Amino acid sequence: QVAFQNANGTETKSKPTKKTKVDYKARALGLRAQRENLPIYSARSAIISKVREHSTVVIVGETGSGKTTQIPQYLLESGFTTYGQTCIAVTQPRRVAATSIAKRVSEEVGTPLGARVGYTIRFEDCSSEKTQLKFCTDGLLLREILSDPLLRRYTVVVLDEAHERTLRTDILLGMLKDIQRERKRVAELNAEAERTQHNEYSDSRNSRATGTHIKFTDEAEDDQPPIGEAVVDSVYGDVTGIGELKIIVMSATLDAERFSEYFDQAPILYVAGRQFPVTTYFTTQPQSDYLDAAHLTVLQIHTETPSTSGDILVFLSGQEDIENVERLLRESAAQFPKGVPHLLPCPIFAALPQAQQSLVFEPAPEFTRKVILATNIAETSLTIPGIRHVVDSGVHKVRGFDPRIGESLLVEPISKSSARQRTGRAGREAAGFCYRLYTEADFAQLDEDSVPEIKRCQLSMVVLQLKAAGVNDILKFDFMDRPSKRALKHALLELYALEALDDKGELTQLGRWMSEFPLEPTYSKVIYASQKLGCTREVIDIVSLLSVDSLFYIPADKREESNAAQMTFRSKDGDHLTYLNLLRAYNKVNGDREWCHEHYVNRRNMRHVLDVREQLNRLCTRLSLDTSKSCGAELDAVLKCFLSGFFHNCALLQPDGSYKSLSGSQTVHIHPGSSMFSKKVPAIFYDQLVFTNKLHARAVSAADPLWIAQASPKLYGRISQL
Ligand code: ADP
Ligand code: MG
DSSP: OOOEEETTSOEESSOOOOOOOOOHHHHHTOHHHHHHTSGGGGGHHHHHHHHHHOSEEEEEEOTTSSHHHHHHHHHHHTTSSOTTTOEEEEEESSHHHHHHHHHHHHHHHTSOBTTTEEEEETTEEEOOTTOSEEEEEHHHHHHHHHHOTTOTTEEEEEETTGGGOOHHHHHHHHHHHHHHHHHHHHHHHHHHHHHHSOHHHHHHHHHHHHHHHHHOOHHHHHHSOOOTTOOEETTTEEOTTOOOOEEEEEESSSOOHHHHHHTTSOOEEEEOOOOOOEEEEEESSOOSOHHHHHHHHHHHHHHHSOGGGOEEEEEOSSHHHHHHHHHHHHHHHHTOOTTSOEEEEEEEOTTSOHHHHGGGGSOOOTTEEEEEEEOGGGTTTOOOTTEEEEEEOSEEEEEEEETTTEEEEEEEEOOHHHHHHHHHGGGSSSOEEEEESSOHHHHHHSOSSOOOGGGTSOOHHHHHHHHHTTOOOGGGSOOSSOOOHHHHHHHHHHHHHTTSBOTTSOBOHHHHHHHHSSSOHHHHHHHHHHHHHTOHHHHHHHHHHTTSSOSBOOOGGGHHHHHHHHHTTOOTTBHHHHHHHHHHHHHHTTTOHHHHHHTTBOHHHHHHHHHHHHHHHHHHHHTTOOTTOOOTTOTHHHHHHHHHHHTTSEEEEOTTSOEEETTTOOEEEEOTTSTTTTOOOSEEEEEEEEESSSEEEEEEEEOOHHHHHHHOHHHHGGGGGO
16 A cells, blocks of 8 residues: 555545546537637637737646647637648647647547648658648657748647747747748738739739649749749748748746747736646655556555546656556456456557557546556646546656766656646546655655756757758857757767768758658668668668667566567677567567567557558658668678767776776666676667666667777777777
8 A cells, every 4th residue: 555645744545535426418518518618718819819919929828728729720710721721830749649639629620630630740641731720749840941941831830838848849939930030021021012013913923822832842942933923032032922920839837928038028828727626645655666656556546436536647757657557557457356347547658559549538438447647748738538536656757968978868756847737637627636656855855847858958950950941050049948058069069970060060961861851860870871781671670669668578577488588589789680580570470469478579569660660661762762772681781870870879898897888988787678688798889878776778789899980980080999
């Protein structure tokens, strides 16, 4: 049992078991009634008129008030886009949010997904030329700026979840501000032309302009003969028909002034939410294992409150946590005595297949209680109906950056403001309960807010994108929060070492190619190198395999069996080739369920791998790479390719048997799950560092020191002395 005390200090082992009914009735009234019942509905006309009056509007509203699903629809209904011509973009920091919200909104609008309402995320485009409301990730819109510097197709960009301050949101803020200014200038040019031109021309001009603009890609644009009466701008060429760009910044937390200031005192609209009281409990003792504590707490809630008292939402740090707790819960649930309602774990995280993601939104079957196991995604991005109990692990996974060790993933305590958001999820529909798996004293120690990502992560990908978008002096870019000079310099240096920038800091041809690739520059470099070395097929396979958290299940009580099963695939050269062996074996048996079970292979993740692989193949083909190039059994080429991107992620064996990172002399431990664990080779390279209690390298392979030197002569020329 996990002992809790409530926020007032009284200790409680079990919670009060008040009987309440989940309000399914309102849902039955249909989506229309549901929409009109949202807090934001009464603000509809105020929002629309503010957007008409101002270029930028900041909207603040509590999670669940209807910002994400309703505001885009209000804009649509109020004629902010023209069918077949223009579009409204709504950005989300997370893929899962973009897809599931698009699905919901298309249901509310009453059209098939991908038609009037659609989404586009990396590797997946579910939209058409007719799409008027497009949900996308912030990273994707950034990418669109590269091919369409004025974002001509869009009349409005809604930046959702701005309070999260992800790296890409921050960059997007800066770029949109710039685009807005340019569009205003161009719109004035158009208005001027409008005034001086004959009326009879304007009609035909408008229709022609829109007809061509929609299909324009930037290459085609250069070849296009100028349209007779087109308005021509010295920088952008034909700008006929381009109007002002509206920006709406949406946030779930109150500190909206910063956004307002950044956009020249844009007006802020506050939308009142609906929040019922939530009783909060802390553990009396710190928990050494929050997964175990989460598992036990869910069982406690389930056995001590009637299942009709609402579903349970558990916040965990990532996919691995979620799958562990899911398994624990399934095992426990299998042993429930007769008469105890069923417990249905519903995981939600980015790599989860679409069909399973929608499960969290469906009402539980009779005599069943849902337990939603979620990452941060459920904190503010997604509102899941029916939740009355929240279990908060108090941690999340974040990207951290230290110039000495590069980027790593860290499981870190959340901020107070996150903790409060999580608690709030229990009180959306009625009074609820929140169980924090940490003590009140620990809570008091938490930071008030999380640090914006831009101040704490690797910047090479965004620097590359900024460069490709023509922002030459990165140091002068209008950042809302300025990243440290050190981090920027590190990014420039890395891009230089990757040969994406030349010694003047200008984009090389390779750099431009890499910027088109929706992967971290390290990976795009590896794929690029694979063409020359003739192993693109293998490299794409491995990059896809690296896109998931875990390929194997390692149950705590079957560690040895699992390890033994993994041995079947083991390559002496390390994890990259081991994974490749796994994929080949998996394909041979067609992903057979029984086979996966016997070999402790995570079938769900393998299916995601195949998905990513297919998309990568398609993308490479579009960028004129030959994806059929294969090196057969000559697998050294594959390792060399990886080193051409991952020369920063290398460590050398020390006389005492430890590995020290090449870039910062930090001790790097090989993850116990790795095939290189306890092996001693002169040098290793790894995909990623994960910081738990020490620095662990994940996906590790042996590297020939000479190859490291060859991989980046610019950086490691001097290593030849090794
Ligand atoms: P906000 O963006 O302000 O947090 P949303 O627009 O995401 O709010 O959600 C508004 C309401 O729509 C929520 O209260 C929720 O009940 C409902 N909702 C959103 N998505 C779904 C979905 N996929 N299924 C059922 N209801 C949903
Ligand atoms: Mg929202």
